[in-house]
Amino acid sequence: MPDTVPPISPANPLTIVMYHYVRDLAHSRYPQIKGLSTERFEGQLDHIARNYNVCGLSDLLAAVRVGRPLPPRPCILTFDDGFADHYTTVFPRLMARGFTGAFFPPARAIVEHTLLDVHKIHYILACTQDSAALAREMLELLAPFRRDFPEIATDAQLRAEFAIANRFDNADIIFVKRLLQKGLPDPVRLAIADELLRRLVGIDPSVLARELYMDLPQLRCMAKAGMEIGGHGWDHLWLNNLTPEAQQVEIRQTVGFLRQVLGHDPADWTMCYPCGGYNSTTIALLRQSGCVLGLTTRVSLVTSLDTPYELPRLDTNDLPFLHG
Ligand SMILES: [Zn+2]
Incomplete structure (x- = not known):
């Protein structure tokens, strides 16, 4: 390392990479899950090892607090949602390279073996061949709820508001995701998601949750081995949609989970x-x-440490997957 490492700036940015599913997709039960294959993950680790210096959140905190320099071309690897993938696939590969990773499990899913809404939707989408037909099926399931929930907009209005393709998904898939995530009253979207899960995936959600997420002993094992475990909420809710009191409850439960x-x-x-x-x-x-850093989903390099509670990240798909 050179004697003087410049502070984080647009010319010397910090790269924080965000990962979700990482698994041997081709040989998994749900090969259509939008995830990263083990092979591509290894290729990306090769790329990172050649081009960056992997550091941990503790290094970042020292840089924020006392200006301790980060290594040149610093990179932090973050893994959201507490998937068992992270224990079986990611953890041994990070250990083999001497890399630290930061893991953010959704507390309730781990402790109570409940399936998060967002993951129900991923599994529904992974079990469907025709996204347009799925969007129609969702609207058919919605129709009977209109009597008790007259505030729900018309199908055409809902499509106009929510069916907007993004860089990863087509308009029908985004329509299903947005409507089932937050575009309908909670009891309606939850009932429709549960029914689509039953029809298309056909596995008891609590069984699926046990397959999908790590458990507490696995998290403790990773923490003991030097991996960093942070908070990702109790119920995986959009905190900005909650009252201050409800946010306080979420944060208190997150702290309780990290204590566990x-x-x-x-x-x-x-x-x-x-x-x-x-x-x-x-x-x-x-x-x-007692929280000192906050990770967002804004897509950018970190070019300043002035706002440590609003750190942007890149998605894994924003980096190459080259093998060494
Ligand atoms: Zn998440």
């Missing part, structure tokens, strides 16, 4: 905002709860 994982009160911990949702109230409450 670590065996002591978390100190200087990192929050990874579920779905990227936060506001100024969230940040104020986190400061009071």
